[in-house]
Amino acid sequence: MRNNEQRGVPVLRVIAMVFANLTAILSANYIVFYILDHFNSNMHFVVHSEFFLTKYLHLFLPLLLLLTGLFYLLVLAGGGFRKMKLKKPVLITIVIIDIILAGAFAMTVNARAFGWWPFKYEQQEQQPVALATLVPTQQPTEEPTPEATETPVPETPVPTDAPTLAPDETAAPETPTPEPTEEPTPEPTPIAGLLGDKFKEKFSDGEPVVSEPNTSETLEDGTVRTLIYTYAGREVAIELYHYQKGKLEYQIADLYLRSIEKLTAIYEADQGKAKGLVDFARGGNALIAINSDYFSANAKDEGLIIRNGMMIKNNPCRHADLCVIYQDGTVRCFDCRQDNIDNNAILASYPYHSFYFGPSILDADGNAKKKFNSTLEQQNPRTAFGYYEPGHYAFIGVRGTRGVKDINGKSLGNGKSPGLSLTELSELCAKLGMKAAYNFDGGGSSGMYWNENLFGHNSRVTGDALIIVD
Amino acid sequence: MKKKKTLITVTGVIAVVTAIIYLVLLLLFETETLPYDQTETLLLVPGYFLLPLPLVGFFASVLLQIFSVIPTKKRSGKKK
Numbered sequence: 152m153r154n155n156e157q158r159g160v161p162v163l164r165v166i167a168m169v170f171a172n173l174t175a176i177l178s179a180n181y182i183v184f185y186i187l188d189h190f191n192s193n194m195h196f197v198v199h200s201e202f203f204l205t206k207y208l209h210l211f212l213p214l215l216l217l218l219t220g221l222f223y224l225l226v227l228a229g230g231g232f233r234k235m236k237l238k239k240p241v242l243i244t245i246v247i248i249d250i251i252l253a254g255a256f257a258m259t260v261n262a263r264a265f266g267w268w269p270f271k272y273e274q275q276e277q278q279p280v281a282l283a284t285l286v287p288t289q290q291p292t293e294e295p296t297p298e299a300t301e302t303p304v305p306e307t308p309v310p311t312d313a314p315t316l317a318p319d320e321t322a323a324p325e326t327p328t329p330e331p332t333e334e335p336t337p338e339p340t341p342i343a344g345l346l347g348d349k350f351k352e353k354f355s356d357g358e359p360v361v362s363e364p365n366t367s368e369t370l371e372d373g374t375v376r377t378l379i380y381t382y383a384g385r386e387v388a389i390e391l392y393h394y395q396k397g398k399l400e401y402q403i404a405d406l407y408l409r410s411i412e413k414l415t416a417i418y419e420a421d422q423g424k425a426k427g428l429v430d431f432a433r434g435g436n437a438l439i440a441i442n443s444d445y446f447s448a449n450a451k452d453e454g455l456i457i458r459n460g461m462m463i464k465n466n467p468c469r470h471a472d473l474c475v476i477y478q479d480g481t482v483r484c485f486d487c488r489q490d491n492i493d494n495n496a497i498l499a500s501y502p503y504h505s506f507y508f509g510p511s512i513l514d515a516d517g518n519a520k521k522k523f524n525s526t527l528e529q530q531n532p533r534t535a536f537g538y539y540e541p542g543h544y545a546f547i548g549v550r551g552t553r554g555v556k557d558i559n560g561k562s563l564g565n566g567k568s569p570g571l572s573l574t575e576l577s578e579l580c581a582k583l584g585m586k587a588a589y590n591f592d593g594g595g596s597s598g599m600y601w602n603e604n605l606f607g608h609n610s611r612v613t614g615d616a617l618i619i620v621d
Numbered sequence: 622m623k624k625k626k627t628l629i630t631v632t633g634v635i636a637v638v639t640a641i642i643y644l645v646l647l648l649l650f651e652t653e654t655l656p657y658d659q660t661e662t663l664l665l666v667p668g669y670f671l672l673p674l675p676l677v678g679f680f681a682s683v684l685l686q687i688f689s690v691i692p693t694k695k696r697s698g699k700k701k
Contacts, residue, residue: 164689171682179680213643216678220636223685227629 163229167222171327172245174215181212182367185508193269201391215609216311239522251587280462284479285501306358310604344386344409345480345542353388353407359621360384362601372396382438387413387621389439391601400568402438402599403583407554411480411503414544418615425612432600439601441534444508445592447614453588454507455494459613468492472509472524474589475502483588484511486524502619503581506536512577512588523573525590530570532597534605537585545585546617548599549576591617594610628688636681643674 172374206335360383366376373396380391388407393431394400408414417435418426426448446456446464455473457466468487478501485492497505512535532551538544551570571579573590580588591597598607600616 171686174678175686178675178682181675182679210644210647212674212678213640213647216636216674216681217640217644219685220633220640223629223689224633224637226689227626227633356652470639552622585684 163222163226166520167219167226168245170215170219170401171351172249172252174212176217176249177215179253183556196443208250208524227378257494271585282457282460282462282498283501284460286295290305302513318603325558329597334432345411346540350388353383354387354392354409355383355388359477364600382437382621384621387438387619389601389619391439393606398568399571401571401579402547403545403548404599404601406544406546408480408542408544411476411478412459413619413621414476414504415618415620416443416504416615417618418443418446418458418463420463420614425614428598428600428613428616429605431613431616432618436620437600437616438621439546440616441536441548441591441599442596442613442617443559443615443617444506445596445614449592450507451468455492455497455505456507457498457502457505462498465494465498468507470492470524471507472511472589474506474509474511474536476504476538476586477501478503482536482544483537484509484513484587484589487513488524505569506589506591508592509571509590512573512580513585517581517584519574519577521574521577523577525573527593528573530575530597531571531593532570533593534591534597534599535576535580535605536589536591537580537583538587539585544601545583545588546619547576547580547588549593549596550607551594551597568606570602625688629685632681632684633689635677636685639674639677639681 166529188493194330256553280434294400325332329447341557360381362381364378364381367375368373376391377393377395379393380389381390386409390405391402394404406414415435417431417437417440425445426434428442431437446454450456450464450466450471453466453467454464457464460478468485471487473485473487473492474482475485511621512520513519513525530551531549533549534547534549535547536544537547549571550568576590577588592613596613600606
């Protein structure tokens, strides 16, 4: 009897201890990471880690805990612990293995998030490629830098099958030539711009005029609309409205741009260098900014990613919705499940930005949709981009149920706004008369920055932002 | 011996129950029976919900190991 116990039970006991050790290691790492994250907001990195173990940590951890508990109870039922007596060398070995495992796991989970990871284990990044431009550009930039606001010089000849703009829309060269930027125009030439003479009254001929009118009006449906910020420059005009209906709060910035270059993207192609929206906005001297698609995390193996006329990723588009902002100021959204996306055709049609997240909020005719290419329909903090006509766009920020922070990250208490569902957002965009609208990264990523203010949560780091500069 | 058995039983049951609760919640979040934050698709559950699991996991697993190696009282009269 005694021999049977000694032979039979230790196997279960060893298994139980292995599970217990793994659970302890994973949990300890998680706790450390959680504490660090409290100060650094880098939780995103665990989630998007390429490692199988960390990616599905939230499944593994309860499973391991379950197995640990079960095996210990099983061993107990067999009366196994009565004979438990580990020799010193065995104990030391177990402790050493635990330390090595904990260290290795700590590296995989935490190191990259905080920049300690010495190895590159992600897929090979594609080198950004400058695309052909329609409009004469300013000084060329060799690399896409987050602060860069200038359109790069094309390194590739203009495709022959590319569409051409109407002569009055831009100051484009008469015929596309392989060297369109041989003679850059340093002097600020008057640009008839994307809007032509439209909305002339919103711009300023002299110095930019900034104001915070805080004038409110009540709309028909009871929504209180407050004009909280305006900017009138030579090529950029912004009107930022805050809307409140009951507990629901959202902000819409009406953007009037005479040049598409004023709609600039700031990004970090390396996910490990992601920042908060405020950092991006301040770094780019943004008048106003929103988070965008966080492509470094959300479009790793799929999607056509173009920023500021630079092609960053050229992968097949199969599942998400693609949004393209063209150099002529037009915007078009594609459903990659239905539309057979030809990346080369898009690349040849003078794109300036493209985003791979979505979903697209309006149909092709600008009508509200009921069904979306997303399963995340519920009310949520949201960020979206709207398009009325070339040169007239909108940034949309919706405050959600999460806590709201001020510019310094200090909590201002729990926001009561429920957020908007995709259907509600779609109806709102259609009601405002937008022709196209596209949903960006929401939830904890959602935020709108202007004039040293932050609307929304944006507790997470994000890889990119869409900003307006002048 | 009885005390040790009780401690292991209680800790083990807490571990199992916590794990089951989390697995059920994961299932509910994943099937969208319960709503969760939009961008945490891979995370499966909202951030604030996560901490109790590793806390219980850590303490339960450590305690189970400690309890299991506590030497039991030598029986009186037992000789080597």
